Amino acid sequence: MTLLTPDQLEAQLRQIGAERYHNRHPFHRKLHDGKLDKAQVQAWALNRYYYQARIPAKDATLLARLPTAELRREWRRRIEDHDGTEPGTGGVARWLMLTDGLGLDRDYVESLDGLLPATRFSVDAYVNFVRDQSILAAIASSLTELFSPTIISERVSGMLRHYDFVSEKTLAYFTPRLTQAPRDSDFALAYVREKARTPEQQKEVLGALEFKCSVLWTMLDALDYAYVEGHIPPGAFVP
Amino acid sequence: MTLLTPDQLEAQLRQIGAERYHNRHPFHRKLHDGKLDKAQVQAWALNRYYYQARIPAKDATLLARLPTAELRREWRRRIEDHDGTEPGTGGVARWLMLTDGLGLDRDYVESLDGLLPATRFSVDAYVNFVRDQSILAAIASSLTELFSPTIISERVSGMLRHYDFVSEKTLAYFTPRLTQAPRDSDFALAYVREKARTPEQQKEVLGALEFKCSVLWTMLDALDYAYVEGHIPPGAFVP
Numbered sequence: 001m002t003l004l005t006p007d008q009l010e011a012q013l014r015q016i017g018a019e020r021y022h023n024r025h026p027f028h029r030k031l032h033d034g035k036l037d038k039a040q041v042q043a044w045a046l047n048r049y050y051y052q053a054r055i056p057a058k059d060a061t062l063l064a065r066l067p068t069a070e071l072r073r074e075w076r077r078r079i080e081d082h083d084g085t086e087p088g089t090g091g092v093a094r095w096l097m098l099t100d101g102l103g104l105d106r107d108y109v110e111s112l113d114g115l116l117p118a119t120r121f122s123v124d125a126y127v128n129f130v131r132d133q134s135i136l137a138a139i140a141s142s143l144t145e146l147f148s149p150t151i152i153s154e155r156v157s158g159m160l161r162h163y164d165f166v167s168e169k170t171l172a173y174f175t176p177r178l179t180q181a182p183r184d185s186d187f188a189l190a191y192v193r194e195k196a197r198t199p200e201q202q203k204e205v206l207g208a209l210e211f212k213c214s215v216l217w218t219m220l221d222a223l224d225y226a227y228v229e230g231h232i233p234p235g236a237f238v239p
Numbered sequence: 240m241t242l243l244t245p246d247q248l249e250a251q252l253r254q255i256g257a258e259r260y261h262n263r264h265p266f267h268r269k270l271h272d273g274k275l276d277k278a279q280v281q282a283w284a285l286n287r288y289y290y291q292a293r294i295p296a297k298d299a300t301l302l303a304r305l306p307t308a309e310l311r312r313e314w315r316r317r318i319e320d321h322d323g324t325e326p327g328t329g330g331v332a333r334w335l336m337l338t339d340g341l342g343l344d345r346d347y348v349e350s351l352d353g354l355l356p357a358t359r360f361s362v363d364a365y366v367n368f369v370r371d372q373s374i375l376a377a378i379a380s381s382l383t384e385l386f387s388p389t390i391i392s393e394r395v396s397g398m399l400r401h402y403d404f405v406s407e408k409t410l411a412y413f414t415p416r417l418t419q420a421p422r423d424s425d426f427a428l429a430y431v432r433e434k435a436r437t438p439e440q441q442k443e444v445l446g447a448l449e450f451k452c453s454v455l456w457t458m459l460d461a462l463d464y465a466y467v468e469g470h471i472p473p474g475a476f477v478p
Contacts, residue, residue, distance in 0.1 A: 020473040117453035118460065121360040128367065210474065214356035217472050218461075221357065225464040233456050234259040235449065 001199035009202055010193060013143060013209055020213035021144060023151040027224040032154050034162025036228075039239030041163065042102045043227040045095075046237055047119040047219065049109050052095040052173075056082045058127045062138050065131075074187055081180050094173040101170030114237030118222030126215045133208065136201060140192050140208035144216065145185035149178055240438035248441055249432060252382060252448055259452035260383060262390040266463040271393050273401025275467075278478030280402065281341045282466040284334075285476055286358040286458065288348050291334040291412075295321045297366045301377050304370075313426055320419050333412035340409025353476030357461030365454045372447065375440060379431050379447035383455065384424035388417055 004012065022028055030036050031044060059078045066072045084090025099109045108114065130138040152174045159166050196202045226232045227239075243251065261267055269275050270283060298317045305311045323329025338348045347353065369377040391413045398405050435441045465471045466478075 026470065117457045118357055118360070121357070121364040121454075121457060124367070125360040125363060128363070214472065214474070215360075218356045218360060221461065221464050221470065221472060222457075224470070225460050225468070229464070229468060231265065231460065231463070233453065233460060235453070 001203060003197075003199050004202050006193035009196060009205065010189065012206055013189075013192075014146070016206065016209050016213065017144070017147040020210060020217065021147045021151070022213070022216040022220055023147065023154065025217055025220040025224075027220040027228065028151070028155075030224075030228065032158035032162075034158065038102065038163070038165050040223075040227045041159075041165070042099075042104055042239060043237055044223055045099050045102050046104060046109055046114055047116055047223060049095055049099060050112060050115055050119050051123050051219065052082070052092050053110075054123045054127055056092070058130050061127060061131045062135070065135055065138070067135075078184060081176070091173060091177070094176075098166075098170050098173055101167065102165060116222045116226055116236050117233060119219055122215045122218045122222075126212065129208075129211060134204060136192065136195055137204050137208040139188050140196075140205040141212040142188045143185060143192070143209050144212050145181040146189065148181045148185075152177055152181075240442060242436075242438050243441050245432035248435060248444065249428065251445055252428075252431075253385070255445065255448050255452065256383070256386040259449060259456065260386045260390070261452070261455040261459055262386065262393065264456055264459040264463075266459040266467065267390070267394075269463075269467065271397035271401075273397065277341065277402070277404050279462075279466045280398075280404070281338075281343055281478060282476055283462055284338050284341055285343060285348055285353055286355055286462060288334055288338055289351060289354055289358050290362050290458065291321070291331050292349075293362050293366055295331070297369050300366060300370045301374070304374055304377070306374075317423060320415070330412060330416070333415075337405075337409050337412055340406065341404060353474075355461045355465055355475050356472060358458055361454045361457045361461075365451065368447075368450060373443060375431065375434055376443045376447040378427050379435075379444040380451040381427045382424060382431070382448050383451050384420040385428065387420045387424075391416055391420075 027044075031041070036044070056079050059075060059082070063072055063075045063079065066075055080090070082091040084093055087093075096106060096109065100106060112120075126141070129141055133141075156171050156174050159171065160168065192205045196205045226236060232238060266283075270280070275283075295318050298314060298321070302311055302314045302318065305314055319329070321330040323332055326332075335345060335348065339345060351359070365380070368380060372380075395410050395413050398410065399407065431444045435444045465475060471477060
């Protein structure tokens with residue numbers, strides 16, 4: 001192992017995104033290209049809800065481990081973004097506007113009863129990673145946000161073009177993410193560029209991003225297998 | 240919710256097995272019926288290795304929580320079954336005889352480098368379940384062993400009949416399981432029949448078995464999607 005410069009480390013992180021971020025997944029291509037029916041988009045939104053709903057838990061788990069007020073203030077903002085400042089605001093509430101708009105019963109969505117087990121296991125793996133790994137790895141695992149503005153733009157424009165059952169209003173979740181994600185990933189990227197000072201730490205950072213890409217990818221594998229290939233596992237949402 | 244008699248509880252547990260145990264999964268049918276090629280059987284054995292390798296950790300996690308020597312002696316035997324009494328003995332070592340026999344490099348298998356992320360997340364979910372849920376639920380989650388003698392008989396006879404790359408020697412893992420699993424599930428079944436004395440506890444027991452079935456099912460979903468449908472995720476074993 002050799003020590004990378006910060007620029008080399010960043011280049012390797014961006015390479016991981018280019019190869020492993022879930023915009024390359026066949027299910028995402030189908031979602032954006034209008035190849036899914038409403039039931040399949042419902043299944044995606046229902047399962048992705050669990051990811052959204054657990055992000056504040058993931059961030060609070062890390063917040064509890066951060067050693068300084070400066071770091072905690074930075075990380076606390078992420079929880080504010082997701083949970084909002086009053087009822088009906090924040091990313092989780094905006095995701096429920098999407099599931100509402102798709103005709104899913106809100107109590108059913110929030111019950112989590114119809115989740116694919118793979119969704120639950122993948123998202124829980126992310127929360128546990130942030131609890132169990134180093135703070136450096138936990139922060140690095142958020143770096144998928146480096147790549148999210150591109151996928152969000154593709155997703156919103158593609159879905160609006162192809163699906164008459166979504167609207168700008170129901171896709172309101174995504175608009176604030178276009179500014180929040182770059183702000184958050186700027187911080188996380190600067191942090192890992194500065195703090196990953198040994199080959200071992202740099203390997204840890206790269207591994208954390210690969211891990212996080214695998215969380216997002218596995219969620220789409222399960223959706224594609226269940227709702228496109230038609231193998232819905234026992235107990236999961238049946239459209 | 241109504242209180243079930245122990246016999247009614249057992250009947251509901253057996254019903255869950257009839258509906259959700261992984262012998263009903265399409266990948267398992269293909270495995271037993273000789274529909275897979277050697278590379279696909281390798282992928283199954285490689286991924287299933289992680290399950291085998293983590294079972295002692297799962298059992299030790301529960302062992303650490305059990306309150307009496309009597310319970311701990313019972314549970315300790317499971318670790319002995321899997322880890323053996325000397326090098327080369329026990330279930331984990333016998334599983335490696337299978338991966339050896341299939342031509343997989345042992346260092347590669349043990350490195351876990353080629354695992355499907357879904358395998359890792361599913362198995363880890365099982366270990367975490369046993370750590371985080373009640374002792375009653377943790378013991379109940381082992382009850383898939385009620386159904387394993389049937390699947391093992393089908394698997395061994397089907398694989399020996401259809402695949403010239405397996406032998407009785409490489410399938411040696413399964414023979415002791417035919418006596419160990421019923422002994423273990425007899426204990427766990429008697430335990431939950433006696434200890435689940437409220438509707439809430441009975442619901443917990445039933446939910447634990449459903450959870451465990453979903454762990455095994457999700458592992459096969461991922462294998463089928465990756466190695467039969469041909470969507471191998473980034474970083475996983477490529478035959």
